[in-house]
Amino acid sequence: MTIHIGNDGKNAVLSVTDSGEGIDVENSDKLFERFYQGTNSRSMNTLGTGVGLNLCRAIVTLHGGIIKATNRDDGNKGACFTVLLPLGNSHLKPSQIADQTDVEETVEEENQKKRQPSKSGRIMVVDDDEEIAEYIKNELSGSYRVTTFNDAREAVKALMDGHYDIVISDVVMPGMDGITFLKTIKSNVKTSDIPVILLTSKSDVEDRVEGLRRGADAYLAKPFNIEELSAQVDNLLGSVRRLRGKFSGAQTQEETVEKVKVEGNDDALMKRVMKVVNENYTDPDFNVEALSQKVGLSRAQLHRKMKDITGLTTSEFLRNIRMEQAARLLKEGKINVTQVAYSVGYNNQTHFSTVFKAHFGMSPTEYGKNGDS
Missing domain, CATH: 3.30.565.10 (Histidine kinase-like ATPase, C-terminal domain)
Structure with a gap:
């Protein structure tokens, strides 16, 4: 050259x-x-x-x-x-000509934007072509925190060590291809809930079918429209947030206990969690450690997964279920406060009342009366 x-x-x-x-x-x-x-x-x-x-x-x-x-x-x-x-600048309009001060201020503004945390989520982009990876990053970084990787094996390590809300990956890559990368994400309980968007050429029909079978959440054919990619990211993030809301206490946990049906990539884990909780939340000795053992994860692993899925720690999640179940029993008015406390795993009424008031802003007795009115 x-x-x-x-x-x-x-x-x-x-x-x-x-x-x-x-x-x-x-x-x-x-x-x-x-x-x-x-x-x-x-x-x-x-x-x-x-x-x-x-x-x-x-x-x-x-x-x-x-x-x-x-x-x-x-x-x-x-x-x-x-x-x-x-040559020169006579062909440019005055508004197109920046003096050195303007340039310095613009650079500083851009640096400040880069230092500001994202409000919408963290995205991992994996493509062995640095050019396309940087293009996606530049287009999406105005709304999200975007990190790029040119090797899927390095991306796997990053997923295990950090938190990402969505993965965007090419299919055809050396070393570890996109389908293998997808299988690795979906087969690991630590990462199985992360939505994955795969990018491939229109001719790779077999890869697209295989990717969908392996759990890809969306597929875009190259050349793709960046607005379509952005819309896919928004939709998937919205689904994740709705799932978190379902388990975060934003809706009453009386709908969650026994009745909830989880859909999506967290299906298997959350079904196990809810099955164990449903069977044991009345036991005073049932705590985070017991839940972790019964689900088959370490306490730290379960904490991380629950935080990712629900936005709550495991302890907060378990407490919320007990509190909302207690609220349901108080509304029914068939048993007294002491019996309600025992029914949701508290063998100390005073402690139960303290936790209940901190959660609902009123005592169990007041809540029961309001439920009757």
């Missing part, structure tokens, strides 16, 4: 010449369209993503220049990309 920089008296001229297969003249205008991929690559493994040239044209156009692609005219094989940028 040869790079030449010069000027023709009116423009700064940058030319990049390679010794590859050259370009398809008939489709040369499409080279700068987003996601367009040329057909002259020697191998499918060397296909690009169709983002780089589109981005180059956008930057060049912003500066009043042009970019063009031709085949070499020196008798050798290869392509030549030429950028022409007008």
Whole structure:
């Protein structure tokens, strides 16, 4: 590859010449369209993503220049990309010209934005092509915290050590491909609840079917529309939040105990948790440690999973169920406060009343009276 920089008296001229297969003249205008991929690559493994040239044209156009692609005219094989940028700034509008102070302030504003925590969730993007990974990150980082990985094996380690709300992954990757990566996520109780969006080419029908069978939450074909990807992320995050709300106490736990039917990637774990809770919440000796043992996870693992799914610690989750079940019994008015306390696993009425008041803002007796009115 040869790079030449010069000027023709009116423009700064940058030319990049390679010794590859050259370009398809008939489709040369499409080279700068987003996601367009040329057909002259020697191998499918060397296909690009169709983002780089589109981005180059956008930057060049912003500066009043042009970019063009031709085949070499020196008798050798290869392509030549030429950028022409007008010298000076007379071709620009005054509003397009920034002084040094403006530039410094803009940079500082951008740095401050990057330091601000996300309000919407944390997203992992996994693609062996750094260009496409960075493109997705740049497009979504205004609303989410986005972390990119170019190796699925490194991404697995990060998932085990940190917290992510959604994973966006390519399918065709060296080392660990997207389907294997998906299987690893969905087969591990620590990560099985994380929604996964897979990206693949339209021709990879078998991969798409296999991915859906393995638990992919969404599939987008390349070239994808970034607005569609963003909408998929919003929808999946909304589903996660609704699931958390179902178990967080935002709805009455009387609907949760015995009756709740969990759907989605947390189905197996939450069914086990609810089965154990339903069978044991009346036992005063039933606590977080006992729940962890019966579910088959360590206390720390269960704590992390419950926090991810419900937004509550395991202790808070268990307490909420007992409190809401107690509230239901008090509303029915068939047994007294002491009996209610024993019915939900408290062998000390005073302690029960203290916890109940902290949860509902009134004593069990007051709550029972309000329920009768």
